[in-house]
Amino acid sequence: MGVSSEPRIAAASVTARPRAERASLLSPRIVMWLVAAVFALLTVPPLVTVVQRSLYTTDFIGEPGTFTLDNYKHLFTQGASLRVVGNSLMLAAGATVLALVVGGTLAWVVERTDARGRGVCRVAMLLALAMPYVLYAMSWILLLGPNGPVNQAARHWFGLGQVVKPYSLPVMIFVEGLVSAPLAFLLLAAVLRNMDPSLEECAQVSGAGVRKTLSRVSAPLVTPGGIAVAMLIFVRALEAFEVPAMVGLPGGVTVMTTRIYLGTQRQPPDYGGAGAYAVLLMVAVGVLLALSARITRRGAAYATVTGRGFRPHRITLGRWRSLATALVWLFVLVGLVAPIGLLVWASVLPYYAAPGQIPTRLLTLHNYHAVLGQPALLGSITNTLLIGVCTATVVCLLTAGAGWFVARTRLRGRWVLEQLGGIPLVIPGIIMGLGVSAFYLQVPIAVYGTIWIFVLAFVARYLPYGMRYTGSGLVQIGRELEEAAVMSGAKPGRTFARIVLPLLMPSLAAAWIFVFLVAGKELSMSVLLSSPDTQVMAVSLFDLFNNGQITQSAAFGVVWTLGLGVCVALLSVIARRARIEIQG
Structure with missing residues (x-):
């Protein structure tokens, strides 16, 4: 069967070329800058929008007017x-x-x-x-x-x-x-x-x-x-x-946060005044966080946990024990x-x-029937769960790669990822909500009034937490495992997918659980992002209580607490079996 091998060689060369092109398009450097671009799109526009709004007047429909420093x-x-x-x-x-x-x-x-x-x-x-x-x-x-x-x-x-x-x-x-x-x-x-x-x-x-x-x-x-x-x-x-x-x-x-909220609720809205308070609050938060980081670094002079071991000891309180x-x-x-x-x-x-102050014979479960019978409140539960799942998943996907680039590579510009991932630390929730809502009202992207604007805002807000968990997990993974894979001819992407990612899963799972829980109870951002069709549980409870429906808001709060308890119990069992440690 004297079949020539030339067609096979030609075919192999043809198929190898697209693979090489795809490999070059997915090189670590390009992927890193793609992740950095996503980080920038999530974190920078809200920040810039808030600063911009603080420097302009606001017209009767809430749009920026003329440049001014009167707000400050x-x-x-x-x-x-x-x-x-x-x-x-x-x-x-x-x-x-x-x-x-x-x-x-x-x-x-x-x-x-x-x-x-x-x-x-x-x-x-x-x-x-x-x-x-x-x-x-x-x-x-x-x-x-x-x-x-x-x-x-x-x-x-x-x-x-x-x-x-x-x-x-x-x-x-x-x-x-x-x-x-x-x-x-x-x-x-x-x-x-x-x-x-x-x-x-x-x-x-x-x-x-x-x-x-x-x-x-x-x-x-x-x-x-x-x-x-x-x-x-x-x-x-x-x-x-x-x-x-x-x-x-x-x-x-x-206070400043409620003044920002009130500024957005006026007709016409006072985005300029709210923006000025927001900038002042961000500067204050940034300075305090920088001082805290400096104090933490200088705290090494007070270290008492050294190379020598020590045994646990508890002070005997004696008569003070009671x-x-x-x-x-x-x-x-x-x-x-x-x-x-x-x-x-x-x-x-x-x-x-x-x-x-009330006879026990008047006790009733009517409030629970009323709460669970309202489609809007049931919809807020569904929205909260969906937003929490999407936010936690996206945060983990983005920060898994970003953390690896920062901690494990020597690519130029990797510091950009770390800086972009830290921006939300200086943006309080109410300001993130203000910036995201104002930005997406200006751009021709139909996310305002949908649950996806929550996901965008929440992902941006909780990126630093994902970076923290990923960084902590990578510190515990020895470099020799990746070095062995590289010596065996594995590409960086394959090394990350086959070696690093499986070992990083406990940390990512802990990050997922933490982000899911905190996203579910977030109010400061949600109150500026919600609409009648996109309520979440925190905003629904806030509105019920402010409208004077105290007993129904209490019933809704009990339902929320029980649901949260079930989620915490299930996630705790999963975390314990996987030996996951969740830190706030």
């Missing part, structure tokens, strides 16, 4: 504007102090002492952190409201009038501080866990008591990490929206049981009243 002039000269900035600073400072006192004290009790209930405290903190902020704010309004249990008890037992004004700056500080306490607990617990206990042992052997050991040894060692945590909590409180909107606005207390245990259970009661319990109570009432 009004911001820095009008008394009302300065009060807004002052309220923001007082809220952030007060909430930070309260969060550090509560979270820091409980972190020390749990990590460094022999108090009882330490495991319960950890679980309570995680549950409180997972609870949507809008639900937490609503619960405390019910607790501290004119007809709430606190004021009712003051009237009944002490004959006093209204002792707590729920819509005030002190209550805003109190609720925001409790909201931030779980985050302070988790961050400070990590600092305390890595502190060498031999230093405290030496203090106690030398005759120092618990109080002196805490003030002279433990506190100074925790100070650098504590300052960094304090700045992060301050930033989080400065850009908070849920508590200021639900607690502050009804009482006429406005007090520490009582503090743990007090937080569990006040920070978790009371808000959730009152939410459940309000959900079965025909009208809201404090416990003991």
